[in-house]
Amino acid sequence: MIDENIKHVINGNYIVIPIETGYIKPNEDLNSIIIPARELMEDGDYLVIAETPISVSQGRLIDEAQYTPSLTAKFLTTVWSKYIWGYILGPLLGIKKRTIKNLRRLPEETKAHKEVVLQLYGLKHALKPASEAGIDLSNAPGTCVSLLPENPEKVAHDIKSEIGKEVCVMIIDTDATYMKNGKYFTGLPIAIDGIEADKGFFGYFKGQLSENMGSTPLGCSEEISVEKALKIANIAEDYQKSLSTEMKTIHSVKKVLGTSETGVTIEALDSITHTPAVIIRKIN
Incomplete structure (x- = not known):
């Protein structure tokens, strides 16, 4: 199970342990995620990381x-x-x-x-x-936006190596994966194997006539079924939705940070607690 002193919530048969950090800045390493993950994770756990902190750490910002x-x-x-x-x-x-x-x-x-x-x-x-x-328009300073991470599968493998345990690392995006006739697809440019990606508008339009399966896994350190990946991704997303500091859209910025959409500074972003990742553990 888990030490009761460690912050966590229960979601069905899973324990969700948040990793809380400051704002991960452009070209900054991911140690604020990796170090606590290394300390808290056990073999068999999942580490689910939002795509934006990965992108920002890679410097993938566009003004x-x-x-x-x-x-x-x-x-x-x-x-x-x-x-x-x-x-x-x-x-x-x-x-x-x-x-x-x-x-x-x-x-x-x-x-x-x-x-x-x-x-x-x-x-x-x-x-x-x-x-x-x-x-992503909502978690970048000024008039900048962040693109999707570069090679999220490699990033997931690298983070797993740094954690040094038999865990599964997954990078996800809140943009939807859809299912129709047993096939999974997304409008996003990238996704894990088993989800047809880069469908753009056509995937989005078709998706409105299909079943919305929730968040999209972009990259994973392990070979994993789409069904399992989606389940774990959505448990992570459920936790994010419960947070008062969630900035899902650019219109959330003013409410959370108290500033205009274009007046966001790194200092303002760093003034709140961020939860860029969660550890998910199956309850035996």
Whole structure:
């Protein structure tokens, strides 16, 4: 089981142990995750890490203020995302009310964001009305955004090696994996084996007519079934959703940090407790 003095919650047949840190800064190592994981983990445990701290530690930040929106980016923001998806397709397909609300109040800066998506990932991903290509707007300073981690499977293997125990390390993104006719797919550019990735807008659209399976495992240190990976990823996501400091969207920033969406500093991000990872242990 677990020492009662160690912070944890029970989720069904699993114990969830949060790893709490400050803000992991650009190009900073991941020791604030690895060291407590090494101390707390036992053989057979899972370490589930959110994708953004990995990306930020890799320095995968893009300053969107450096991008000038093209006509295509402006159209995709104002007409396609805000109006067609915010008022017609979104309600018709039953997407989340929070997403619809956010689409209807897209800020001016979204045009530059769409240009970033167009240039780095192409139209297939830019057509997605929100959360394009897994780019995270909510946990980066200023006008920066973080891209998905580079080679998350290798990162998972490297972290496992540093922990030095027989554990499973998984990196996940909250963007959805869907299932239709027994096949798993995601709009994200990358996912573990068994989940068809890089479907962009087409995966998102098809996903609205399919079963939402929850968070997407991007990389894993072990060969693991998709079903097991999704189960563990969603236990981790359940814990994150319970936190008052969760910044799931850019609109959460003002509520959590008390600052404007574009006025976020590293100091402000470092002023709250972050939970970039959780340890998940099966109860015998």
